[in-house]
Amino acid sequence: GQQLNQSPQSMFIQEGEDVSMNCTSSSIFNTWLWYKQEPGEGPVLLIALYKAGELTSNGRLTAQFGITRKDSFLNISASIPSDVGIYFCAGRTSNTGKLIFGQGTTLQVKP
Amino acid sequence: NAGVTQTPKFQVLKTGQSMTLQCAQDMNHEYMSWYRQDPGMGLRLIHYSVGAGITDQGEVPNGYNVSRSTTEDFPLRLLSAAPSQTSVYFCASRLRPSGGYEQYFGPGTRLTVT
Numbered sequence: 001g002q003q004l005n006q007s008p009q010s011m012f013i014q015e016g017e018d019v020s021m022n023c024t025s026s027s028i029f030n031t032w033l034w035y036k037q038e039p040g041e042g043p044v045l046l047i048a049l050y051k052a053g054e055l056t057s058n059g060r061l062t063a064q065f066g067i068t069r070k071d072s073f074l075n076i077s078a079s080i081p082s083d084v085g086i087y088f089c090a091g092r093t094s095n096t097g098k099l100i101f102g103q104g105t106t107l108q109v110k111p
Numbered sequence: 112n113a114g115v116t117q118t119p120k121f122q123v124l125k126t127g128q129s130m131t132l133q134c135a136q137d138m139n140h141e142y143m144s145w146y147r148q149d150p151g152m153g154l155r156l157i158h159y160s161v162g163a164g165i166t167d168q169g170e171v172p173n174g175y176n177v178s179r180s181t182t183e184d185f186p187l188r189l190l191s192a193a194p195s196q197t198s199v200y201f202c203a204s205r206l207r208p209s210g211g212y213e214q215y216f217g218p219g220t221r222l223t224v225t
Contacts, residue, residue, distance in 0.1 A: 004153075006153075009151075033213060035216075040218075040219075041218055041219070042115075042201050042203075042216030042217050042218050042219050043154070043201070043216050044216070045213050045214070045215070048213050088153060088154065090154075098156055098159065098169060098170075099144075099156070099214060100156075101146075101153035101154040101155070102153055103151055103152060103153045104151075104153055
C-alpha cells in the first residue's frame with residue numbers, strides 16, 4: 001500500500017533554533033497536509049498544500065509541496081517551548097482519496 | 112458548535128467484550144472517518160463514510176464495524192475486543208469528500224484491552 005516516510009523521527013532542540021522535517025512518498029500526491037498533535041489531544045491542521053511547488057506560511061511555520069509531488073517539508077523558525085508536540089505529514093492522491101499519514105516527528109524544545 | 116466530539120475518553124475492556132465508540136459532529140460535515148494511532152505508526156484509517164448510509168473500509172478494518180444512519184453520528188463498534196486493539200482512536204470529519212476541505216479531529220478515545 002501507499003506509505004509516507006517522515007523524518008526525522010524525533011528532534012531535541014534549543015529554543016530559538018530553526019527546525020526542518022520532511023516527508024517522502026513513492027506515490028504522487030495532489031494534496032499535502034501538516035498536522036500538530038499535543039499530548040492527550042487530536043491532531044490539529046497547520047498547513048494545507050494543493051499545488052506542486054506551492055510554498056505556504058502560517059506564522060513561523062512554512063511548508064512546501066515538492067515539485068515531483070512526492071515530497072513535502074515543514075520548517076519552523078525560531079522555535080519556542082509551545083512548539084513541542086508530534087508533527088504529522090499527510091497526503092492524498094485525489095480529492096476523494098483517503099488521507100495517508102506519516103509516522104510523525106516528535107519535537108522537544110529546551111528553554 | 113462543539114466540533115467533533117468523542118466518548119468515552121478512556122475505556123478498559125477485557126478480551127472478547129464488545130463496545131461502541133461514539134463520534135458526533137455538529138458541523139453538517141458529509142465525510143467522517145475513524146483512525147487508530149499506535150506508537151511509531153502514525154494514524155491508520157479504519158473505516159470512513161462519505162455520507163449518511165454510505166461506509167467503506169480503510170487500511171485496517173478487521174475487527175471493527177461502522178454505520179452512518181445520520182449525518183451527525185459515526186459510531187465505531189468493536190465486536191470482540193482483542194489486545195491488539197489497544198490503541199488511541201480518533202474520529203475525524205470533513206465538510207465534503209472532495210475539494211479543498213480538510214479533516215478536523217476529535218480529542219480521541221484511549222482504549223486498553225486486557
